[in-house]
Amino acid sequence: MRKKEELLKQTITWKTKIRKAVGMGLMIMLVAGNFCLQKSRIVRAEGEHQLSFLRQEVAHIFLRGAGGVDRGEMEEAVLAVDGRPVFCMEPYAKFQEGKGQKIPLEKYQVEESLLKRLGLETYYITQLSPQKNTDAGYILAQIHLWKSLSPYKGWDCGETYATEYVQLTPVFEEARQWAEKHSGYYQVWLQLYQATGGGQITMEVQVKKYGSLRLRKESAQSEMTEKNPAYSLEGAEYGVYQEGTKELVATLVTDKTGEAEVFLPEGRYEVKERKAPTGYALDATVYPVEVKWEEEVLLNKASLKEQPQYETVGLLLEKTDKETGKPVSQGGASLAGARFEVAFYPGYYKGNPIEEGGKPERKWIVKTDKKGQAFLREEYLVSGDELYRNKERTPVLPLGTVTIREIKPPEGYLPDQGVYVRKLVGYGKEESVQLYETVKIREQIIRGDLEGVKIEASTARRMGNVRFRITSASTGEAHEILTDENGYFSTAAEWHPHTRHTNRGQEAGDGIWFGGGEAKDTAGALPFDTYILDELEGQENQGKKLIQGLRVVVSRDRQKVLLGTISNESRPESDFWIRTQAQGSSGKKEILPQKHQTFQDMVEFEGRNIKDKEVLIRGQVMRKSSRSPLEINGKEVITEKRVRISGEKGQAELEFEVDATGLAGEELVLFESIYDSSGKLLGKETDYENPSQTIRVRQQEGPSVGQGVKTGDVNHLSLLISLIASGAVTGFVWNRRKGIKK
Structure with missing residues (x-):
């Protein structure tokens, strides 16, 4: 039996070569012409159709079942309906030439999705494989259909082959893989036919490649987004809707280059962004587009300009007095004129970019106003790079990381050593993001003290219980201090704690404290300022020249101004x-x-x-x-x-x-x-x-804070604090001027 089959194969091979030599040219023209009918849909009008052979005896096929069971053999031809190639869908039935008609797919009793997938695979074999537009391609596609449908139809012909094309069978797996990968790019139409008197069912397959809808996005402000990891064009999602409806038919998702492509049947569509990529605002524009078969169209006919999100920083930073908690300076100090370095770093860091080796893209030096505030605007800019601006030319900050540090304190305050980090993160759908948290810096004012010794000029006697009034030249706040039994007086807490009978001014041991906030023994009593020292008349210095208008400047923190010896002379008549x-x-x-x-x-x-x-x-x-x-x-x-x-x-x-x-x-x-x-x-x-x-x-x-407070105006500490805060109490400063002789 095997020898007879081999001899038959050799004979068939010889006959096939002759047939190929005679009919190859005509066959190629017929197959190519009919398989390339891609410019029009299948005519679906009712009526009769002509079933015929395009070419007979193009291959000898052996029908074989599982285990090589012989199911028969045949000389296979190229079949046609109305001159268009069709495939045999019943290998054991006889093909009837002549009149025929369409029959519905459901009559074949196989899922339409399976038939369409197989139709796409036959398209690959006949139109895209190395055997495209040849008898070989047609025969291989026919065998692939029978082998694939065999389990569903019970034919048991899964090992069928054509003697002439045995070596070409790997194309079956290639077709399956290609169809699986490209199924979304093609439209498959199927139509079944059968002769009027019954007989073999045939199937026509036509495939058209969808039109290509491409999208390309780019940043509208590359100076903000280029080389900035906080922005990415990848991941934008655009919904494609049937024109005039809410029916979503496809989704475009951009890659890291900002491009996306989708294949669609011919028609009119509307495209709208559903999800913006990282760091960008949502594009609210609805783009109409028309897609045609096998043509490529670029959405909007140009790149879509993606608007980056940015931080519209209002108040960049604010300084307050640490002791009072208010944006008002104490004494002769000022919150104006502080210098801050503001640095912008693309992307995000776990902590301080400076410590993590980050390199700022732009830096600016800004100054504070009299309220201790600084904004990212020209009037606050001392020096630095160009400001980032939005399309309205308003200064903004891109998404990323900002550091703020003081490089020069305002007059009268200690330098702040902190580095303040702010992450500017995208949020919502709009371009402008307003999540920036103002940097609030509590400034410690410089505090010092003064001390001196009071003596009588003529005898060098140290004078105890002499009263002096200390007055702030800036605010008018005034408190009194008394000398001890040795004529010594000092505002320092190491001599008499500030917190002991604060500003009572009744005895030498009472504490002194100027300015707002709670008295602290760890700081000087006198904020940065110029003070006027006036000696007040009392029993001890009666009839003496009183020291008036002695000006003392406190400008160094935790330092005492040494006034030395203050002497009295007798007052002239x-x-x-x-x-x-x-x-x-x-x-x-x-x-x-x-x-x-x-x-x-x-x-x-x-x-x-x-x-x-x-x-x-x-x-x-x-x-x-x-x-x-x-x-x-x-x-x-x-x-x-x-x-x-x-x-x-x-x-x-x-x-x-x-x-x-x-x-x-x-x-x-x-x-x-x-x-x-x-x-x-x-x-x-x-x-x-x-x-x-x-x-x-x-x-x-x-x-200003602490204006016009006078020691001894009240006896109760709680009321005194209230009066200090409100500035409601004023005191007298005694001033000596030269007498005018009569």
Whole structure:
């Protein structure tokens, strides 16, 4: 039997070669012409169709079942319907030429999805494999169909082969793999036919490649996104919808280059982004597009400009006074003028980029304003690289990491050693992200102390229980301190704790504390400022020249200013003293920049040998900035008052009214002069730098911390703290000026 089969194979091979030589040219034209009918759909009109042979006896096929069981053999031909190639779907049935008609797929009783997959595999064999457009391709596709359908139809012909093409059977597996990978790129149409009188069922397969819809995205602002790991064009998802509907038919997902492709049947579609890639805003545009068979179309006919997300930083950083917790400086210090380095690093870090070896892409130096604030704007920029800007040209920060560190503290404060890290992370669908957390820095003001020894000049006797008033030149805050039995006084906590009877001013052991916040024995009593030391008259120094207006500057932290020995000499007969204290109607040393503002000046004077019983006090308002009289409507502001006196002392309160409109931020100084009844000048106070005579016209942000507090005004600590915070209590500073000889 085997010898007979081998002999038959040799004969068939010889016959096949002759047939090929004669009919190859015609066969190629027929097969190619019919298999390349890709420009029109199958005609689905009802009616009869012509079933015929395109070419007979093109191969000898052996039908073999499991284990090589012989199921028969045949001379196989190329079949056709209306001149188009079709495949035999029943190997054991006879093909009937002549009239035929379409029959529905369900009559074949095999899943349509299986038939379409096999149809795509036959397309590969006949149109794309090395045997494309040949008899070999057709025969191999026919055998592949029978072998694949055998388990479903019960034919037991899974080992069928054609003698001439045995060596080409690996194409079956190639076809399966190709169809599995490319099934989404092609549309498969199937149609079954059968002769009018019955007989073999045939199947026509037509395949068209879908149209290609491509998408390409790129950053609209590459200066923000290039080489920045916080941004990626990969992972954008665009939904493809049937035009005018919400029916999702496909999804485009971009790769790392920002490109995506999907294959679609011919038609009109609408494309809209459903998910933005990392670091970018969602594209809300709906793009209409028309796809045609086997053609490529680029969405929007150009690259889509992807808008990166960015941080619209409002307040970049804010400094507050550590002791008060408020954005208001103490003493003579200022929160303005601090310098900060702001550095931007692309991407994200576990902690501080500086410690992790990161390299900043851009850096800037910014300065703080008088409120201790800094913004990422030109007016705050001292130096640095170009600012990042959005499409509206507003300064912004890209997504990534920012470090902020102080490189120069403001005047009167200690440098801050911290490095503040902020991660700018994308969020939501919009371009602008507002998740930045303002860097808040608590600045420690410089604090120091002063000390001295009080003695009598003529005897070098140390003078105990002598009272001094210490006044802040910036705020007017004043407290009193007494010398001990050795004439020594000191504001340092190591001498007398600040927390012991703070600012009571009744005995030498009472503590001193200037400024806001709670008194601490670990810091100096005096914030950065210039202070005025005035000796107050008492029993111990009666009849002596009092030390007045001694200016002391506290500018180094935890350091004491050594005043040395402060001596008293006897007061000459001709000395005349004036003591003044100015304050607004609210009790503070300030007024509002408005009309009809009133303030008072309390004037006390003392002089030996005042013969008259009445004196004239003349007060005038001066502008400190110009060292000239204040004029309102072309007139100087002057107040006069006659005062009756008894003995060597007298006092009076002078009231002034001004239109302070346009004077915001100005300092007004009150000059006082005292004359006897004959008009002779007895004494005057005309010091522009005297804080006791100074009234400030308020800026909009309000008064400074601790303004106008005086030791001894109250006896209860809780009330004293309240008054310090509100600035409601003022004190007198005694000022000595040269006497005027009669």
